[in-house]
Amino acid sequence: MRLNWLTQFAQIIVVLALAPLLTGVTRKIRSRLLRRRGASIAQPYCDLLKLIRKEVVVAENASWLFRAAPYVIFATTWVAAALVPTFAMGLPLGAAADMIVIVALLGTARFMLALAGLDVGTSFGGIGSSREMMFASLAEPAMLMAVFTLSLFAGSTELSSISSFMLGPHAGLNISLALALVALIIVAIGENARIPVDNPATHLELTMVHEAMILEYSGRHLAVIEAAASVKLLLYLSVIGCVFIPWGTAMAGANPIAYVIGFASYLLKLLLLGFLLSVFETAIAKMRVFRVPDFLGVALMLGLLGTMLLFVSKVPR
Amino acid sequence: MTSLESDIAHLLAGSMVLVSFLLLYQDRMFALLNFFAIHACVLAFSVGWQAYLQRAPHLFITALIALLFKGVIIPVALHRIVVRLGIHRTIEAVVSIGPTILLGIALVGLSIIVMLPVTQAEGAFVREDLAFALSVVLLGFLMMITRRNAVSQVIGFMSLENGLVLAATGARGMPLVVEISVGFSILIAFLVVGIFLFRIRERFDTVDLQALDMSRGETSGESA
Amino acid sequence: MEHLGGLIHRMPITAVCFLAGCVAISALPPFNGFVSEWLTFQGILLSPQLPQWIPRLLVPAVGATLACSAALAAACFVKAFGMTFLGRPRGAAASGAHETDRWSQCAMLLFAVLCLAAGTLPGFVMDALAPVMQMILGARLAPQSTQPLLRIAPIDPARSAYNGALVLVMILVAAAATALIVRRFASHALRRSAIWDCGFPDASPATQYTPGSFAQPIRRVFGSTVFRAREHVAMPKPGDPGTARLHVDLHDTLWEALYLPVIRFIDSVTVRVNRLQFLTIRRYLTLVFSALVLLLIIVGVWR
Numbered sequence: 001m002r003l004n005w006l007t008q009f010a011q012i013i014v015v016l017a018l019a020p021l022l023t024g025v026t027r028k029i030r031s032r033l034l035r036r037r038g039a040s041i042a043q044p045y046c047d048l049l050k051l052i053r054k055e056v057v058v059a060e061n062a063s064w065l066f067r068a069a070p071y072v073i074f075a076t077t078w079v080a081a082a083l084v085p086t087f088a089m090g091l092p093l094g095a096a097a098d099m100i101v102i103v104a105l106l107g108t109a110r111f112m113l114a115l116a117g118l119d120v121g122t123s124f125g126g127i128g129s130s131r132e133m134m135f136a137s138l139a140e141p142a143m144l145m146a147v148f149t150l151s152l153f154a155g156s157t158e159l160s161s162i163s164s165f166m167l168g169p170h171a172g173l174n175i176s177l178a179l180a181l182v183a184l185i186i187v188a189i190g191e192n193a194r195i196p197v198d199n200p201a202t203h204l205e206l207t208m209v210h211e212a213m214i215l216e217y218s219g220r221h222l223a224v225i226e227a228a229a230s231v232k233l234l235l236y237l238s239v240i241g242c243v244f245i246p247w248g249t250a251m252a253g254a255n256p257i258a259y260v261i262g263f264a265s266y267l268l269k270l271l272l273l274g275f276l277l278s279v280f281e282t283a284i285a286k287m288r289v290f291r292v293p294d295f296l297g298v299a300l301m302l303g304l305l306g307t308m309l310l311f312v313s314k315v316p317r
Numbered sequence: 318m319t320s321l322e323s324d325i326a327h328l329l330a331g332s333m334v335l336v337s338f339l340l341l342y343q344d345r346m347f348a349l350l351n352f353f354a355i356h357a358c359v360l361a362f363s364v365g366w367q368a369y370l371q372r373a374p375h376l377f378i379t380a381l382i383a384l385l386f387k388g389v390i391i392p393v394a395l396h397r398i399v400v401r402l403g404i405h406r407t408i409e410a411v412v413s414i415g416p417t418i419l420l421g422i423a424l425v426g427l428s429i430i431v432m433l434p435v436t437q438a439e440g441a442f443v444r445e446d447l448a449f450a451l452s453v454v455l456l457g458f459l460m461m462i463t464r465r466n467a468v469s470q471v472i473g474f475m476s477l478e479n480g481l482v483l484a485a486t487g488a489r490g491m492p493l494v495v496e497i498s499v500g501f502s503i504l505i506a507f508l509v510v511g512i513f514l515f516r517i518r519e520r521f522d523t524v525d526l527q528a529l530d531m532s533r534g535e536t537s538g539e540s541a
Numbered sequence: 542m543e544h545l546g547g548l549i550h551r552m553p554i555t556a557v558c559f560l561a562g563c564v565a566i567s568a569l570p571p572f573n574g575f576v577s578e579w580l581t582f583q584g585i586l587l588s589p590q591l592p593q594w595i596p597r598l599l600v601p602a603v604g605a606t607l608a609c610s611a612a613l614a615a616a617c618f619v620k621a622f623g624m625t626f627l628g629r630p631r632g633a634a635a636s637g638a639h640e641t642d643r644w645s646q647c648a649m650l651l652f653a654v655l656c657l658a659a660g661t662l663p664g665f666v667m668d669a670l671a672p673v674m675q676m677i678l679g680a681r682l683a684p685q686s687t688q689p690l691l692r693i694a695p696i697d698p699a700r701s702a703y704n705g706a707l708v709l710v711m712i713l714v715a716a717a718a719t720a721l722i723v724r725r726f727a728s729h730a731l732r733r734s735a736i737w738d739c740g741f742p743d744a745s746p747a748t749q750y751t752p753g754s755f756a757q758p759i760r761r762v763f764g765s766t767v768f769r770a771r772e773h774v775a776m777p778k779p780g781d782p783g784t785a786r787l788h789v790d791l792h793d794t795l796w797e798a799l800y801l802p803v804i805r806f807i808d809s810v811t812v813r814v815n816r817l818q819f820l821t822i823r824r825y826l827t828l829v830f831s832a833l834v835l836l837l838i839i840v841g842v843w844r
Contacts, residue, residue: 052723055730059737061629063549065560071723075716079708093711096692096704100582101570105708107615108569114619118750120736121546121628126750129623133616134758140615141608144582148604151586157701172324175331205739216737220727224719293762294342294414300605301338301418307601308426309331311589416766426598434594 004252007259008082008091014263015081015238019230020044022237022274029278044230048223056219059120069116070217070224073109077228080105081235085242087262089160090252098157099147102235103140106191109228110136117213124205128212131289135190135197135209138296143187145303149180150243152310159242166246179306181244186299188236192229194277196287196295207286234270237277241269322370329363330449333483334425337456337476341421342414346405346468350392353472357387360479367486376486383482387475391507398511399468402518417463424455446487453480465527467517471510478503542624542752544632551638554646556626561653563622565660567615571709573659573666576693578611579703583695613759620755629746661705664693753789760789768792 024041031038058066080102083094097105114132117125151157153176154165165171190197193210202208208215214225242249248265250258287295336356343349361384368376399405428451433444457477461470478499549556565572585607588600630636640646659666664685671681685693692704738744764770771790777783820828 052727055728055732057732057734060733060735061547061550063627065549065627071716071719072712074719075712078715078719079711082711093707095698095702096690096707098701098703100579101575101703101708104568104570104575104578107567107612108564111564111567111569111615111619115623115627118619118623118755119627121746121749122736122738122744123748123750124737124739126755129619130750130755130758133619134762137609137612137616137759137763140612141605144608145601145605148582148586148601152589155700157583157586161699172320173328174324175328175335178328179331179335219730220723223727224723289758290761297415297418298342300609301422302335304422304601304605305335305338305425307604308422308429308598309334311429311598311601413766422602426602430594430598 004090004092007088008093011086011088011091012078012082014086015084015231015234016078016227018270019081019227019234020048022234022270023230025271026233026274026278029275030282033278033282044226048227051218051223051226052220054219056221059216062120062216066116066119066216067221069112069119070221070228072112073116074224074228074231076105076109076112077231077235080109081231081238083159084235084238085160085163085249086238087266088250088252088254088259089163089242091160094158094160099151099159099162099239100144100157102159102239103143103147106232106235107136107140109232113213113225116217117215120216122216124208124212124215127205128209128215131209132213135292135296138293138300139187139190142183142296142299142303143191145300145307146180146183146187149176149183149303149306149310152307153177159239160252163242163246163249164251166243167249174310176306176310177244179302179309181240183299183303183306184236184240184243186295186302188240189277189280190292190296190299192233192236195281196284197292199286209289237270237273238266241266241273245269245272326363326366326370327445329359329366330446330483330487332359333363333479334449334452334456337453337460337480338418338421340472340476341417341456341460341463346399346466347396349469349472350395350399353395353476354388354392356476356479357383357392360483361388363483364486379482379486383479386504387479391475394511395468395471398514402468402514404466404468417459421456421459424459425452428452428455443487447484450480450484450487453477453483456480465525467510467514467526470526471507475503475507542621545625545630545635546628546632546746546749547626547630547635548638549626551635552626552640554640555649558646558649558653559626560622561656563618565656567618568611569615571660571705571712572656573663574656576660576663576666576703576705578607580695581607583701587696613763616759620752624750624752624755628749631746631749631751657709661709662691663703663705664688664691667693667695764791767794769794 021041021044023044024039027043028038028041083091083097083102085091085094110132114129117129117132119125147157150162153171153174154162156162156165171177188194193200198209198211199207200210203211205212210229214222217225248262248269250262333356336352336359340349340352340356343352361380364376364383365380368374368380429448432448432451454477457473457475457480460473460476464470464473481499561572565574568574568578582604585600585604588597591597591600667682667685671684675681682695685695688694688698688702690704691706692698692702694700694702736744760768760770769790769792773788773790775786775788777785817828
């Protein structure tokens with residue numbers, strides 16, 4: 001029991017510590033694929049330190065919401081990430097909140113971010129917030145349909161239960177699982193502002209979505225928001241890893257060796273998924289904004305199809 | 318059969334439904350032809366796997382015919398027709414994607430509702446295969462009615478026939494002679510359609526069927 | 542909304558209450574809207590056990606529609622709060638607004654607190670509603686207030702459980718920890734400055750996003766099929782100093798197909814019946830006489 005809580009606490013720290021590293025690794029792989037040397041993988045940590053030490057410049061008409069939003073965004077994203085089993089299952093806090101809560105917590109973060117974008121009253125913030133809410137109106141149902149498919153398959157909405165079910169003998173090659181995986185991948189790309197949905201490194205107004213909402217932020221506020229974005233990417237990759245690549249994760253109440261193995265396998269999974277993400281980003285071009293609803297609509301359609309096909313196989317005899 | 322084998326069969330049949338959806342979504346000619354080739358290849362794998370599971374060697378021939386004719390020969394031939402018609406650079410005006418795909422999902426639901434209670438007596442595996450096959454047929458039909466380009470309608474018709482082959486193999490295989498006769502009739506239909514496409518193009522300078530509507534004659538009593 | 546903006550500075554308490562309401566309606570934790578959405582989804586996940594075929598397949602479609610509507614509601618309330626309270630004032634009324642009186646503020650605050658309370662202690666609300674469910678459906682959920690640690694588990698704790706209070710505590714602890722770390726290690730300097738105007742000086746409040754422009758992406762994606770939304774732009778020729786006009790054309794299909802014919806029918810019937818108001822005295826007597834004769838005929842035939 002004590003070990004479970006220790007694991008949970010360690011997990012909360014691990015997701016925070018590893019998130020900038022994941023961002024650094026994906027950027028490095030992308031640079032290498034583009035035949036550049038790229039910055040070191042510890043660069044995001046240095047960026048965060050630099051931003052924290054800078055002076056904050058706030059617009060004259062910014063309200064308390066502008067200054068409080070980064071902390072709310074980071075807190076909700078961090079709490080959601082702490083609920084995902086990374087190197088061990090059976091986390092005690094997971095009994096309080098399941099996948100639907102994780103999706104909704106990310107929705108809260110997005111709500112506050114969109115409001116922060118609208119706070120100062122410029123057209124950049126308006127562009128970012130309106131486009132972000134349009135993407136969300138398709139990405140959130142797609143994610144929920146993927147969650148439905150997984151829950152119907154495993155008989156529970158809690159991530160630890162889904163993960164241990166996938167390790168068990170009943171999980172096989174199922175078309176609905178494949179559809180849910182593809183839907184989750186598309187949603188992960190859309191929600192984390194990756195190419196082809198949004199360019200995380202751009203500052204041209206017509207191509208910004210996430211960057212447009214945080215345009216007015218600087219100093220420690222910007223550091224908190226960038227950290228939240230890294231934690232969100234880690235969250236999505238951890239969810240895909242713990243559900244679809246569950247081998248290696250330590251079961252609840254195992255001995256410490258299993259935890260070490262679980263941690264090592266988690267690092268491997270993150271590396272693999274980060275690599276695949278970078279390869280995909282390099283191989284494809286950014287879409288026009290109004291083709292993104294088609295792209296996310298495909299994810300929604302796949303999730304819905306996966307749920308319906310699962311209903312087909314759960315036919316009572 | 319073991320659960321892994323039936324899982325793989327499900328996976329292949331479900332992939333056919335998925336590729337039918339992706340066919341609905343394409344608006345460029347070459348991508349459409351490539352996806353149709355993939356459709357035929359998935360059909361070939363599915364029929365081949367059925368042949369292995371049911372120990373029915375004549376189904377291997379069906380799979381080979383599907384792979385050769387519909388996976389290679391017909392896409393290549395259509396490729397050349399498309400290039401000679403000069404329509405390979407057009408982006409087709411698909412009747413808006415969102416409602417079409419929603420309608421497609423409704424059709425999949427409909428085929429599930431229809432097929433599963435009707436075939437209560439059969440084994441579980443056959444029922445699901447038939448439900449998937451009916452979905453592919455309905456999606457092929459949907460593709461034919463939502464497209465304006467004649468070549469896309471031909472592809473919709475062919476994917477419909479793929480669904481029929483899937484249904485036939487699922488229902489404990491069909492005799493080889495039926496498959497050969499069906500295959501030949503498709504080939505003849507394809508040749509006739511191909512000839513017609515060229516004649517239409519010669520006459521009206523376009524294969525857009527909506528444009529052809531404007532050349533319909535007036536009914537008697539209206540033109541005066 | 543087109544004439545408001547920046548009210549968060551002039552009406553702070555109202556802004557907080559409105560924000561609480563918006564977050565609650567958008568089904569976001571830790572407020573009560575999310576508990577309802579969570580319970581509905583748990584119900585939808587039970588649907589494979591339904592015996593009839595058509596509800597069993599219809600229910601995932603309903604689930605997808607509910608998820609889509611929750612996301613669209615969030616978009617709607619980002620717009621509502623953002624355009625009204627955030628940004629810069631778009632008119633004189635907005636720049637001259639002032640806070641309302643104490644009683645109204647107390648009423649709004651009370652409701653906001655109730656939303657939060659229902660979201661963090663949902664077990665008590667569910668048990669309070671249980672007698673109503675028993676009366677209507679003849680069945681009720683297991684008692685929720687007895688669950689440990691204030692969580693709710695409508696079906697089975699091993700299947701799914703939600704602890705609103707714990708989620709709220711976790712969010713507050715995380716936010717406090719972040720704020721503490723940032724306070725300890727970050728620089729405290731803060732400077733107020735003009736907004737980023739991309740090099741165009743003197744940007745008037747009219748250059749902000751209006752509610753119509755905020756809704757434009759969603760209108761274009763969903764509205765063009767569902768509402769047959771079309772935008773018409775009338776641009777003056779070069780050299781013509783007249784204004785450009787943007788006109789948005791929306792048709793509510795359900796209203797026009799279902800309700801309007803009924804309304805038109807009722808209108809035409811009432812117009813005809815209205816002629817009864819203007820009859821002469823002889824005609825009124827004829828009406829009474831024929832009603833009497835009709836009733837006598839009915840009595841006669843029925844016997």
